[in-house]
Amino acid sequence: MEIRGFWWVLLLLLLDRQSSETANITALNPPCYEVSGIQGGSVLLPTALTSSEKVAKIEWKFQPQTGLALAIAEFIGGKLERPNPGDRFGWRLKMVDEATLRITELELGDGGDYMARVRLASAVVEEHSFTCRVYEPVPEPQILFRLVSRTAEMCNVTLRCLGSEKGGINISWKRGDQLSFLEGSSDWYQLSAGSTDLHVSWRHNSSDSTFTCLLSNPVDQKSASFHLASICQNGSARSNPAENPPVQVNGILGGSASFPLKLPATTPVARIEWSLRAGSGPEVLIPELKVGRLEWQDTRERFGQRLEMADGTTLRIRALEKEDSCTLEARVVFASGEVLRKTFRLSVFEPVPDPEIHPHLVSRSTEVCNVTLHCLGSEKGGIDVSWKRGNSSDQLGVPEEGLDTDLHVSWQSSSLDSTFTCLLSNPADQKSASLDLASICRSEDGGHLMYMWILGLVAFLILVAGLGIWQWKKRPRPRAFPYVKE
Incomplete structure (x- = not known):
């Protein structure tokens, strides 16, 4: 009886240990989560840690729908390191916090499985997996x-x-x-x-x-x-x-504007009637498309040869003029008798001028460089000014209303990102100019050191020259012998 009781106790201990190990595995390996994103948008991959311990390291891997798994990132020491920065993700991977990866500018090929291997400070390892689906x-x-x-x-x-x-x-x-x-x-x-x-x-x-x-x-x-x-x-x-x-269409003065209808290829079109209205003026008929040809109405004198069909259903206006701003309406009559109406609002803008950045060095120390950047080019009005830093698509906030042309920066010399870009834009055009602060802050240091080095070199040459002259004056001169006349 004692032997039988011993085996019962041993069996219970084994079952308890097995259940404990199973519970630990379940806790350390959470289930796979599904995340969905839209093309051009972003998704978050949060590792829901089961422990409050500090994260020592996270290894991120990506398994595409076809192909081999890739090591895409490693988060260690508070920094995200990329084993291959030239892979499909490029600069699009960022850590929101020490446990969440963010993928920006999503592409359809980003869909697949993602694995995160998290090593905590106590050497405990957790594995998290995600299935990401990207939709158009x-x-x-x-x-x-x-x-x-x-x-x-x-x-x-x-x-x-x-x-x-x-x-x-x-x-x-x-x-x-x-x-x-x-x-x-x-x-x-x-x-x-x-x-x-x-x-x-x-x-x-x-x-x-x-x-x-x-x-x-x-x-x-x-x-x-x-x-x-x-x-x-x-x-x-x-x-x-x-x-x-109406669908808003913006054009640049002297450029062209297109008005696509995006009709189904499987539905035959009988005719397309175009009309326009400028401001509160009367409605004017423009070319009607029949059997693939434009039939002119009463607008040839206004548009001349500036109207054309880009494809079977898209109207285009070339060499845009300021007076071309108007509302256009297309009435599509299908062979089945069905009718589709689509309205466009055309606005013509002047081209944006090329911006210029003028820097002003406010103060400089060994660690911080304070600079004011002034963006020129928006004096005509109707132009938006914005600032960006580095390769990021995120815009910097405007300091104060009315002062959006100026950007005040306190740049640290240890920062790797020193490029600032001014963007001038209107609804139809955009131009930018960039400036590298390192060329200002560090060149100031370099110029100062060069100046000091030149002063030192000049002082050294003067000292050498003085010693040479002093030595030359102290050297013994040959004694003069009396002249004897024979």
Whole structure:
């Protein structure tokens, strides 16, 4: 009985040890987390540490969807070190804190698995893993309409939502300001397979005539709305700015501006009618596109040969003039009878001048150099001034209102990032100029040392020359013998 009891105790100890080890493994190896980001955006990979101990070292690895795993970063001593700075990530990796990695300017190829091996101060190692998915931005949806029938009481319309041709995008429809989702079918509407088409039987006494198409993926969503009353009550499809917000297009004086419609290639186009309105002036018809050709209306004298078609559906205005700022509207009539209206607002700006940076050295010590940088070039007005440091895309804050042309910097000589850039921009153009503070702060030291070295050299040469003259004066002269005449 004693032997049997001994084995029972031993078995319990082994089970307890095994469960304890399993618990430790679970704690030290948390589950894989999923993170999602949008192309051009950023994501955070936070290592949720199970201990409050100080982090000694973190090794980051990346396993792409195809290919071998890569060692991409190592965080040690409070600094992020890159084993291969020339890899696909370049400067896009940053540590937000000692346990969170940030990836900026996301690319589609950044999707994959990331592993973080964390070594704590007590030599305990934790492993964290992440699955990152990067999605493209959702395109701007467009709503086509086709008036099927109209009576005094009811209007039958088919709405088609465009923009999900690439796949991986969800389509949904909502009605009214409350945006209640429409699903399946009812006695007054019907959704097609894939929800691209919405067939509506709308009554004129209905107070809710706004229908919205939403395109979405896990990280982005865009919508477009259409007002049925503009068709059913008026019998036409005049553009309403509230329902068809204009697309802003900015151009530079002397440059060109394009107005792309981005129509589906699978839907035949019968014709495209273009019109423009400058300010509060009357609406003027411009070329109509039929069978791939431009047919001029009454604007040849104004635009001359400056209008052209960049492709089958994109209008372009060349050699822009200041007076070309206007609102343009395109009415696309498809072969099926469906109609799409798209509005553009064109603004023409003067080119931004080349900026100049004038530095002023305020004070300098062995550790800190105080400099004021003044950016010239924005005197004409209508130009935004901003400052950036190094290769980072983050802008520096403006010191004070009205003083955004000046940047006051206290630069430490131990800093590796000494380049400051002034950017001048308007909505259509941008130019920049950069200055390396090290060339000012360190050159001042170098010039001072050179000056002292030259003074020392001159003093040394004077001393040598003086010693030479003194030695020459002290040397014995030959005795003169009396002249004897024979």
